[in-house]
Amino acid sequence: MRAAPVTATTTKRRAGIIAGAVALVTTITLAGCQAAEPEASGDPVEGGTLVYASGDAEPTCLDPHVGGNYPQALIAGQFLESLVSRDESGEIIPWLAESWEPADDQLAWEFTLREGIEFTDGTPLDAEAVKVNVEHLKDPATQSSTGYLAMGKVESVEVVSDRVARFVLSAPDSALLESLAQPWTAIQSPAGIARGMDANCQAPVGTGPFIVDEWVKQDHVSLVRNDDYASAPADAAHTGPAYLEGIEWRFVPDSSTRYAALQGGQVDVIDNPQPDTIAATEGDDAFTWIDAPRPGASNRIELNSGQAPFDDERVREAFIRAVAVNDGIDSLFFGTAERSYSPLSSVEPLAHSDETLFETDVDAANTLLDEAGWTERDSDGTRMKDGARLTLRFPVSTNQSIPAEQSLFEQVQATAKEAGFEVVISLLDLSSWYGALFAHEYEIVSAPYTKVGPDVLRILYHSDSITPAPSGYFANLAQLDDPEVDALLTGAASTSDPAERAALYEQAQQLILGGHYLLPLYDQQNSFLLSANLQGARAMPTVSTPSFSDAWLID
């Protein structure tokens, strides 16, 4: 999934001032943060309404089939469920489907649904419902983007029996289960879908632990308990209805307001806490931090190898050797983010890391640039070659990069300067940022990408992803064009042998890292701060959205 517009409204200056203001009244303890899954203490308590404050953009439609971004996934996880889920070890586990079996040729998969499950409008969950959902995703009128891509190899769904649905594929798809574990392909009531887009956007109908009751735009969504809930995923702590009576899901775009509301007890959970906030609550018993990095790709700076100067591998390696980010990550993120050396998120079992490729060495960088012919220097110390300056345009999305990350990019700029790179950072809103990418007006860029499973590598680094989609979008921002990488990624996506799949992805990652196409920074940061009165909440191991079906509030 491409990144969604997060309303991280704080500019850097402002964040600094607010941090200062907050420091007046709170004690900030700066220590290495240790995230822990909250240990449930005592017996679950029935009742109460949880107040959740979300800093992600308010969805324009609550049905994650439409479009398909992270803000939709955050809330849809409370009322919609998927055919399968994923446990903490990365294994696919049963959810609405209790079992599944691929055909020998891998071109068909049969899913057996759990018995006796109903949507909250009383419609039974059957194979016909699954068929209607896949057709809904593939219908252009639905305007699906993420779910539509996930169903790319699914040609149709056949109803074998009430409880058995057969997915017919155009090609073997080793990522099918991972695709179906995502909230963007969740299963909704066919009767709900039949109401039309307007009604379904307002209140989608699923099988989940909560039901959409009311959506007051820009303010909140009221969710009430599904008293007949009986379809918890296989790794849930308990089966049956949620302990909470409901959730008040509020949209609070400003990060310091969210934190103030949590401190004052006005809300019980906040998402997108800023690193300084997390550090401030470290060691404070009143709060629990759930660190839940998103799956798919790591956050990384990609080097555009499709045009000068980064069409020369020596210049790419020089850049990667020149910049130093470790100290910046430690200080700007207050120890909440760990340096990554992989194109994949650390939650992906198949992630491959290679730290040796990323040791900072300015001398080596200078030698490489000399070899590549960037030998002259202008009065600023920027290297030149044939009259051209070694300038790197770096469009940064203020919607996606939090203030700490923007500061980190300034450190990248400062350290690259020592080797003679001039990095020009432009802070842009999301539409303008995409505009710059579509026009290839960038040499370096950082773009998050969330997806369950290592197939995200195919989306980001297969040469097919250089060709823009009709909307202008293309995912291969490194413009990596290597037939060997293509062959590995295609092979990994179609093999049915898990060992072979792992080996192919490892080789592909070695080539991608070894070709100096990217500078991994850290996992895609995603976390939740909870009041200590809230017990039993967790982040789903699928796309790290919060789950409250096992949660309860204590006084």
Place this chain on the structure above:
Amino acid sequence: MWAVATLTFFAIRLIPGDPAQAILGGPGSQASQEALDQVRRDYGLDQPLLVQYFAMLGRLLTGDLGDSYALKVPVAELLGAQIGGTLLLAVLSLALAWVLALALSLVSTGRGRIATAVGEGVELTAAALPQFWLAAVLIAIFSTGLGWLPPVATGTPSGLVLPVVTLAIPLAGFLAQVMRESLLDAMAQPFVISARARGESAVGVRLRHTIRHAALPGISLSGWALGWLLSGAVVVETIFAIPGLGRTLLQAVTLRDIPVVTGVVLLIALVYVVMTVLTDVASRIADPRLRQEAGR
């Protein structure tokens, strides 16, 4: 109003961003060609720009603001639901700013050098305070520190206190500055001396006579102030999580939701026009000389 609609229509097309993508899930959408084609047809985006422009003007003339690209609901309905909150916020802030400004200028004008210096200092500081900083400090003191007021406005009266104070304080600084000047002028007028000679107290003179003079520039500034408050609403509504026009506008610009942007801008222009008329009327009430001129 026509000029505003025209400017908005062309200005939003100058910044990068494809309206069809705004409709299909926002910037960076990976929508299929079929979906893009269908949307362009449905919304007339495949027509030449001038055709689109006149189509929009035609719709506006019949009072139709169109449908939001992102939210798929009529713009009039969307704005109707949000304008109440923003106007309430703006009017309360304006009222509080007036009270603060009058109090400050009456208390500190003509009472010696120290009072004047303190008054001027307070005004200057207040007028220069950035809203986002003020909001953060108010939240830190009254929500986090004292726990008296909630940082997230949830529709209760107590939730409105901090946002209104945030907007009112800088505005009160501006208003008090202009009021002080005309108050000083008025205090030097002969009628003040004659009033005092009749036995009127210093407070009485201020309340019965000079206050009108002080209020006049404040009144004419109030039209501008309301516009200032509406733009301030973008910041304050975001910080305190209040539903309203400011956040609607911010989201619409980010998503390139052209009908909503046009609608909000037109609405604000309308508010300006109405406010100009109102301040004119208010000036006549406060200043009898204007009424006489009108009577001739």
